[in-house]
Amino acid sequence: MTEPQADAGRGDAGRGDAAWDGEDYQRRIEAQLEGEDPHGEVTFVQRYAPRTVLDAGCGTGRVAIELDRRGAEVVGVDVSASMLDTARRLGPSVTWIASDLAELDLDRRFDVVVMAGNVPLFTPEGTTGAVVAGCARHVAPDGVLVAGFSLGLGYDLATYDAEAAAAGLTLAERYATWDREAFETASTYAVSVHRRVDPTGP
Numbered sequence: 176m177t178e179p180q181a182d183a184g185r186g187d188a189g190r191g192d193a194a195w196d197g198e199d200y201q202r203r204i205e206a207q208l209e210g211e212d213p214h215g216e217v218t219f220v221q222r223y224a225p226r227t228v229l230d231a232g233c234g235t236g237r238v239a240i241e242l243d244r245r246g247a248e249v250v251g252v253d254v255s256a257s258m259l260d261t262a263r264r265l266g267p268s269v270t271w272i273a274s275d276l277a278e279l280d281l282d283r284r285f286d287v288v289v290m291a292g293n294v295p296l297f298t299p300e301g302t303t304g305a306v307v308a309g310c311a312r313h314v315a316p317d318g319v320l321v322a323g324f325s326l327g328l329g330y331d332l333a334t335y336d337a338e339a340a341a342a343g344l345t346l347a348e349r350y351a352t353w354d355r356e357a358f359e360t361a362s363t364y365a366v367s368v369h370r371r372v373d374p375t376g377p
Contacts, residue, residue, distance in 0.1 A: 215353035216291045216323065217241045219366065223319055225286035231276050231310050232294035236262030236269060243269045252279060277305035284315035290322040296330050303330060304338040311342035314371055320344055323353060323366040332365055344369035 216238050220228060225247055230239035233251030235258050243249045243266060250270045253259050259271050272281070277298070288310045298306050307320075314320050320339065324330065336346055347370045351362040358365060 214241050219353045220287050227285045229285040229288040229313050231290045234258050236266045238291050239269050240266035276309045279309045285313050286318045288313050288320045293324045296324050307338040308342040311344050320369045325364050339369045343372050345372050
């Protein structure tokens with residue numbers, strides 16, 4: 176699955192409720208994904224057999240709604256009211272929450288927390304660590320944080336891994352696409368899977 180380019184220009188987490196129009200965004204995504212499998216992220220996430228999923232920076236709900244349709248209990252979080260209005264229209268059975276990911280505290284943990292659509296790339300400067308920590312505190316002890324974002328756009332994997340480590344997570348897997356193509360140094364996209372550090376380990 177090709178990462179939808181419209182996602183790369185979307186503000187989902189900690190960016191303020193900018194001029195994002197949910198209905199316009201949804202139309203662009205549908206047009207861009209016409210003829211493609213729109214659910215590569217969902218297929219990736221399902222390999223972890225999650226009962227519960229937090230879609231962090233959910234936008235109009237493309238990932239969350241499909242996960243819900245396939246039987247997971249899903250909570251979608253986004254800072255944009257317009258995005259969430261569209262998500263609620265399209266997926267009334269999903270729980271939708273308006274929040275900045277950096278400040279998110281739902282007082283619960285999830286089997287999978289997923290950030291699809293380049294979410295970390297569009298946080299205000301200096302806030303990615305808080306966004307990663309906000310996601311990490313919702314990862315269950317045996318759960319995973321999954322994030323996919325484009326490389327070479329001002330936020331690198333070393334920084335992301337360091338911020339995940341500071342939040343108590345360690346890298347478990349990394350791929351070049353949601354289809355699990357092998358990650359290489361020349362890859363322009365990364366899908367990273369982080370697990371909670373085992374406090375009983377060495």
